[in-house]
Amino acid sequence: MPLATDKELSDFLKSVEKRAFKRAVYAVRNDDAALDIVQDAMIRLAEKYADRPAAELPLVFQRILSNATMDWFRREKVRGAVMQNLSEFSSGGEDDDFDLLETLHALEDTLGTESAADAVSRAQILRIVDAAVSDLPARQREAFLLRYWEEFDVSETAEVMGCSQGSVKTHCSRAVQALAKALKIKGITP
Amino acid sequence: MNSSHYESDTHALEARLAARLAGSLTAVAQAVPHDISERLRVAREQAVKRAGLARESALVLAPAVGFSAAGAAVLVGFGAWRQRFAVAMPLVVLIAGLVAIGHFTAREQVLTIADIDAQLLSDTLPPSAYSDPGFAEFLRTPPPLQ
Numbered sequence: 379m380p381l382a383t384d385k386e387l388s389d390f391l392k393s394v395e396k397r398a399f400k401r402a403v404y405a406v407r408n409d410d411a412a413l414d415i416v417q418d419a420m421i422r423l424a425e426k427y428a429d430r431p432a433a434e435l436p437l438v439f440q441r442i443l444s445n446a447t448m449d450w451f452r453r454e455k456v457r458g459a460v461m462q463n464l465s466e467f468s469s470g471g472e473d474d475d476f477d478l479l480e481t482l483h484a485l486e487d488t489l490g491t492e493s494a495a496d497a498v499s500r501a502q503i504l505r506i507v508d509a510a511v512s513d514l515p516a517r518q519r520e521a522f523l524l525r526y527w528e529e530f531d532v533s534e535t536a537e538v539m540g541c542s543q544g545s546v547k548t549h550c551s552r553a554v555q556a557l558a559k560a561l562k563i564k565g566i567t568p
Numbered sequence: 569m570n571s572s573h574y575e576s577d578t579h580a581l582e583a584r585l586a587a588r589l590a591g592s593l594t595a596v597a598q599a600v601p602h603d604i605s606e607r608l609r610v611a612r613e614q615a616v617k618r619a620g621l622a623r624e625s626a627l628v629l630a631p632a633v634g635f636s637a638a639g640a641a642v643l644v645g646f647g648a649w650r651q652r653f654a655v656a657m658p659l660v661v662l663i664a665g666l667v668a669i670g671h672f673t674a675r676e677q678v679l680t681i682a683d684i685d686a687q688l689l690s691d692t693l694p695p696s697a698y699s700d701p702g703f704a705e706f707l708r709t710p711p712p713l714q
Contacts, residue, residue, distance in 0.1 A: 384616050391612040396597040399608060413607050420615035428619035429626065504599075507592040526586040527593055554582040557589055 382432040390435045391420055398443055401523055404512050405447045415450050419443040440528060440538045444520070503566060510560040514553055517541075521549035522557075 382390070395416060402412035419442045427438050511519060517539070524535040525546065535550075536543045600608075688695050697703050 384620060387619055388612060388616045391615060395608040395612055396600055396605070397594070399600060399604065400593070400597045409604065413604065413611070416608065417611035417614070420611050421618055424615035424617075424619035425622045428622050504592055504596050507589055508596045511589070511593060522586065522589075523593075526590040550586070551579075551582055554586050554589075558585060 382428065382430060382435060386432040387424065387428065387435070390432065390439070391423075394436070394439060395420075397523075397527060398439070401443065401520075401527075402447055404514075404519055404523070405516065406450060407512070411450060411454075415443070415446045418449075419446040422446065436528065437530070437534055437538065440524060440530070444538055506561060506564045506566065507557070510557050510564075513560065514556060518549045518553035518556065521546050522553035525550050 398416045398419065399412055402415040403409060406412055406415065419439065422442050423435070423439050427435070427442075430438060511522070514522065520539055521535060524530050524538055525532070530538065532543045532546050535546045539546065
């Protein structure tokens with residue numbers, strides 16, 4: 379397999395840097411710290427894994443980013459405070475599915491259109507989604523972002539998170555349920 | 569059966585909603601402030617530069633000792649002839665050592681024999697005396713008690 383060239387590395391980092399920054403912001407809730415974490419992850423990738431094939435870079439980078447974020451928490455000694463946020467949401471049921479469907483319709487109705495009248499509403503919804511993701515418990519958020527935003531499969535997500543595939547499925551399901559519930563509370567309904 | 573159908577519907581619904589939410593997050597991420605985008609760009613360029621330096625230093629360090637799959641140390645980065653030379657060198661040294669030891673032993677034997685010959689020739693007793701049966705009997709006979 380051909381090794382990543384400078385251009386491939388640059389293109390990869392360009393494609394992933396903003397998502398990585400947001401992921402770090404969700405975790406540490408501080409823009410400067412998030413930038414430091416992303417920069418640290420980029421440097422680690424470049425120095426230690428520049429000889430890897432380009433196809434391996436996404437998985438390696440996400441793992442490095444997770445480790446860099448954990449290192450930041452260790453340095454700041456605030457991990458305990460973050461872990462307090464790990465409240466679990468109630469398990470899904472028929473009512474939750476109804477919420478999911480309602481939320482999906484509301485999102486498709488609002489975000490799927492580009493008319494001027496909906497522009498403000500769209501920006502508001504993006505802010506609400508942003509806040510809802512930010513409020514997710516850390517592990518649920520990480521699973522959700524890796525699985526659906528980075529588009530990793532379940533086994534890759536489990537590898538990055540260092541947990542079982544069953545845990546990834548559970549975290550993802552709970553995250554989606556929690557987001558649907560949070561959006562409904564914010565009034566995003568048809 | 570209804571239960572599994574219901575479950576797959578739930579998963580499909582979750583996947584659709586998750587995809588929509590992820591799409592929204594992408595829009596959120598693209599809207600990061602300009603200064604953050606610039607700092608990310610600088611970080612990216614630094615990382616690519618570091619990658620280049622790391623590759624260069626790896627090339628400089630290439631002729632170092634590595635390990636083969638069998639665990640034996642092999643020389644990495646040298647030509648095949650140098651590897652063959654490195655393998656043959658201990659054998660050459662061993663053979664040269666054996667030849668030197670053999671030569672030294674033969675020389676010691678020659679010198680010993682030459683020394684015996686020299687003592688025989690320089691003695692007052694002629695060498696032909698040793699072939700005389702009477703002298704041989706004299707040598708075998710113990711000396712008389714005083």
